[in-house]
Amino acid sequence: MDKVIIFDTTLRDGEQTPGAALNIEEKLEIAQQLERLGVDVIEAGFPISSSGDFEAVRRIAREVRRPTICALAHANAEAVDRAWEALHGAQKPRIHVFLSSSDIHLVHQLKKSRGEMLELARDMVARAKSYTPDVEFSPMDATRSDPAFIYQILQAVIEAGATTVNIPDTVGYTMPGEFSRFIKSVFQEVPNIDRAVVSVHCHNDLGLAVANSLAAIEAGARQVECTINGLGERAGNAALEEIVMSLATRKDLYNLTTGIDTAQIYRTSRLVSEVLGFGVQPNKAIVGANAFRHASGIHQDGVLKERTTYEIIDPKAVGVTGQSIVLGKLSGRHGLKRRLEELGYKLSDEDHDRVYLAFKELADKKREVLDRDLEAIVGEEMRSFTEVYHLDHLQVSCGDKSVPTATVRLISPTGQVLEDATLGTGPVDAVYKAINRLVGVPNNLIEFSVQAATEGIDAIGEVTVRIEGDGKTFMGRGASTDIIVASAKAYMHALNRLLTAREADKKPK
Numbered sequence: 001m002d003k004v005i006i007f008d009t010t011l012r013d014g015e016q017t018p019g020a021a022l023n024i025e026e027k028l029e030i031a032q033q034l035e036r037l038g039v040d041v042i043e044a045g046f047p048i049s050s051s052g053d054f055e056a057v058r059r060i061a062r063e064v065r066r067p068t069i070c071a072l073a074h075a076n077a078e079a080v081d082r083a084w085e086a087l088h089g090a091q092k093p094r095i096h097v098f099l100s101s102s103d104i105h106l107v108h109q110l111k112k113s114r115g116e117m118l119e120l121a122r123d124m125v126a127r128a129k130s131y132t133p134d135v136e137f138s139p140m141d142a143t144r145s146d147p148a149f150i151y152q153i154l155q156a157v158i159e160a161g162a163t164t165v166n167i168p169d170t171v172g173y174t175m176p177g178e179f180s181r182f183i184k185s186v187f188q189e190v191p192n193i194d195r196a197v198v199s200v201h202c203h204n205d206l207g208l209a210v211a212n213s214l215a216a217i218e219a220g221a222r223q224v225e226c227t228i229n230g231l232g233e234r235a236g237n238a239a240l241e242e243i244v245m246s247l248a249t250r251k252d253l254y255n256l257t258t259g260i261d262t263a264q265i266y267r268t269s270r271l272v273s274e275v276l277g278f279g280v281q282p283n284k285a286i287v288g289a290n291a292f293r294h295a296s297g298i299h300q301d302g303v304l305k306e307r308t309t310y311e312i313i314d315p316k317a318v319g320v321t322g323q324s325i326v327l328g329k330l331s332g333r334h335g336l337k338r339r340l341e342e343l344g345y346k347l348s349d350e351d352h353d354r355v356y357l358a359f360k361e362l363a364d365k366k367r368e369v370l371d372r373d374l375e376a377i378v379g380e381e382m383r384s385f386t387e388v389y390h391l392d393h394l395q396v397s398c399g400d401k402s403v404p405t406a407t408v409r410l411i412s413p414t415g416q417v418l419e420d421a422t423l424g425t426g427p428v429d430a431v432y433k434a435i436n437r438l439v440g441v442p443n444n445l446i447e448f449s450v451q452a453a454t455e456g457i458d459a460i461g462e463v464t465v466r467i468e469g470d471g472k473t474f475m476g477r478g479a480s481t482d483i484i485v486a487s488a489k490a491y492m493h494a495l496n497r498l499l500t501a502r503e504a505d506k507k508p509k
């Protein structure tokens with residue numbers, strides 16, 4: 001059966017989601033999970049854009065061996081060279097060169113003629129080809145470009161060595177029928193198209209990214225560029241999980257396969273959501289909390305009699321497992337280990353010990369520990385970040401007739417005990433003011449959100465914050481049954497990341 005190549009760009013276009021910022025360890029963790037998921041290509045970053053991106057691509061290229069690792073470069077000699085510098089340790093390296101092709105971009109942004117664009121595209125593909133046989137080219141804003149010019153560009157870049165030609169709907173402008181006709185025309189009008197894989201890259205500005213990608217596949221495209229949870233610039237990119245499950249569920253229609261292990265989808269979605277700090281909307285297809293919940297009595301009755309009456313996908317197929325064991329305070333290490341393994345976590349003995357202690361602490365407070373609680377615990381205990389300041393103690397007093405007061409004790413990087421107490425407009429404000437006085441790092445809190453991991457009054461509260469400091473954005477997360485403690489942990493997480501980035505920037509490159 002014909003195969004569709006799944007090109008994941010969560011670490012590149014997904015990281016262009018406003019407010020997203022990942023450190024190298026986090027990118028590596030996501031890349032390793034994408035490898036388990038079975039994606040064919042990981043676009044790991046845009047090396048010329050920052051030293052952090054360069055280093056992340058370099059690490060992923062060395063440590064993630066099965067998929068092709070791709071680095072993005074705009075059509076510029078230095079960018080192509082830098083992409084190769086980051087990639088050359090990869091088992092299967094790919095350089096992805098892009099350049100705008102629409103008159104809107106050429107006239108207003110690049111101030112280049114079509115002829116200049118064509119020459120530059122050809123030269124930069126040839127340059128990339130001198131480094132690696134696997135070269136992709138994207139005429140940016142292709143769907144708003146003159147189709148005749150696109151055919152000309154594709155022919156030229158294939159001649160120069162491109163092995164994948166990608167048609168980006170950069171601003172999410174096209175419609176499914178129209179895009180399908182465009183892709184078909186590419187096969188008819190580009191004489192050497194049989195020497196390259198035709199790929200598509202759809203944005204979701206009109207909510208059509210997945211529909212357009214599927215229309216392109218029907219028209220013959222055999223690579224789709226997509227992201228986990230549909231993250232990406234503006235309204236995002238086509239969601240990987242939706243494309244893969246559409247192809248799997250409607251195999252009767254498409255007769256196509258992918259290399260994706262669909263049982264890893266839910267786990268990957270959770271990881272990306274946790275690490276990037278962007279929750280998944282409850283009604284999101286495939287991975288939303290309500291995707292397999294049935295509220296109406298008629299639907300419940302049908303599903304209880306025969307699951308397929310109202311479910312087109314078996315939740316287990318995407319890794320949403322039923323609660324087979326209820327964990328509580330009497331559950332032992334083995335029960336916890338088994339449940340974590342069922343959820344897709346493979347922890348070292350040392351990590352398991354830490355998670356087990358946190359689980360016991362929670363089980364003392366909560367009658368039943370559910371999967372989402374376990375995910376919150378693992379997220380909290382395992383997230384790799386350097387702790388510069390440690391939150392040692394927190395006490396808060398508040399109420400409708402009192403002024404919120406917080407006492408905070410931190411341990412500094414040199415082991416010094418730092419303590420302060422402050423008043424605030426609310427308990428979280430008081431805590432954050434006390435922490436700020438102790439750490440002394442100027443920053444702005446730009447986002448604060450709190451969410452219950454599960455239903456019930458004893459649920460774990462998950463707090464996500466974003467702060468701005470040193471001209472960058474840093475995300476922090478904290479989880480606890482006490483939301484003030486979760487808020488303090490989230491803030492400390494973000495501040496520690498800011499301090500770690502500051503130290504890294506000071507090091508000679």
Ligand code: KIV
Pocket residue numbers: 013098138140141168169170171201203
């Ligand atoms: O949306 C776009 O056009 C892109 C290109 C770099 C492929 O992300």
Ligand code: ZN
Pocket residue numbers: 013168170201203233
């Ligand atoms: Zn894009």
